[in-house]
Amino acid sequence: MTGWVAIAGLGPGAEALVTPEVTATLADATDVVGYIPYVARVADRPGLTLHASDNRVEVDRARHALQMAAEGRRVVVVSSGDPGVFAMAAAVFEALEAGAPDWRDLDIRVLPGITAMLAAAARAGAPLGHDFCAINLSDNLKPWALIEKRLRLAAEADFAMAFYNPRSKARPEGFARVLKLLRAACGDDRPVIFARAVSTPEEKLTVVPLTEARPEMADMRTVVLVGSSLTRVLRAGDRPLVYTPRSAPE
Numbered sequence: 170m171t172g173w174v175a176i177a178g179l180g181p182g183a184e185a186l187v188t189p190e191v192t193a194t195l196a197d198a199t200d201v202v203g204y205i206p207y208v209a210r211v212a213d214r215p216g217l218t219l220h221a222s223d224n225r226v227e228v229d230r231a232r233h234a235l236q237m238a239a240e241g242r243r244v245v246v247v248s249s250g251d252p253g254v255f256a257m258a259a260a261v262f263e264a265l266e267a268g269a270p271d272w273r274d275l276d277i278r279v280l281p282g283i284t285a286m287l288a289a290a291a292r293a294g295a296p297l298g299h300d301f302c303a304i305n306l307s308d309n310l311k312p313w314a315l316i317e318k319r320l321r322l323a324a325e326a327d328f329a330m331a332f333y334n335p336r337s338k339a340r341p342e343g344f345a346r347v348l349k350l351l352r353a354a355c356g357d358d359r360p361v362i363f364a365r366a367v368s369t370p371e372e373k374l375t376v377v378p379l380t381e382a383r384p385e386m387a388d389m390r391t392v393v394l395v396g397s398s399l400t401r402v403l404r405a406g407d408r409p410l411v412y413t414p415r416s417a418p419e
């Protein structure tokens with residue numbers, strides 16, 4: 170088979186944060202597949218077909234990409250950030266596992282990108298400098314009880330935490346419950362970073378203690394970072410610098 174599939178991360182938004190590997194692979198592609206706003210970030214050119222689809226059809230989109238590659242096309246499946254973080258890489262492998270046996274002979278590569286939590290952490294300082302975890306707060310693909318269990322255990326283990334998909338119009342209540350649970354588990358002073366649209370012209374960074382964190386501070390373009398008990402906020406001029414030291418006491 171001469172076709173291939175590359176599952177590529179476009180980074181958090183800025184062109185400068187797209188890796189050279191992803192740029193080169195897009196230049197060699199015949200087809201780009203992905204969610205509408207991510208495909209819109211790829212420059213159109215002769216010889217390239219853009220296939221933009223709705224967010225709810227991930228596995229259909231993955232099957233379409235594999236089928237086109239089996240027909241000899243050079244296909245890039247695009248995600249924002251990193252494609253392995255709450256994104257298309259796992260969906261492609263789900264489709265591969267359930268799909269035609271000859272799809273497994275295809276050249277399939279995952280091209281990493283800068284995920285939102287790392288772009289946000291870099292803007293804020295180094296809040297993820299010690300152990301941390303990442304949790305997707307959407308209950309579209311898992312039960313809410315599992316989200317709460319993971320939150321409770323992450324707080325008990327004193328991880329810094331990164332929350333993707335914190336709040337949407339369809340799910341306005343969940344994030345308020347998350348903040349309530351965290352206040353009960355972590356106390357009031359824990360630094361919380363609301364990082365919205367990082368690396369785009371709409372970027373906004375807000376750092377508040379947990380007691381001042383409000384559900385409305387997050388939307389679907391926000392990644393939320395919560396410090397561990399060791400995380401500190403330094404003032405440098407008018408800029409808060411948030412960091413978690415490299416070592417934890419005995």
Ligand SMILES: C[S@@+](CC[C@H](N)C(=O)[O-])C[C@H]1O[C@@H](n2cnc3c(N)ncnc32)[C@H](O)[C@@H]1O
Pocket residue numbers: 181182248249250251252253254255256283284285286289332333334335364365366367368369388389390391392393
């Ligand atoms: C479906 S997840 C995709 C994550 C993506 N694969 C990544 O690695 O960043 C979408 C969530 O990522 C976060 N996100 C993506 N881009 C962002 C950005 N530029 N600034 C802040 N958060 C972002 C938000 O929490 C958003 O709800």
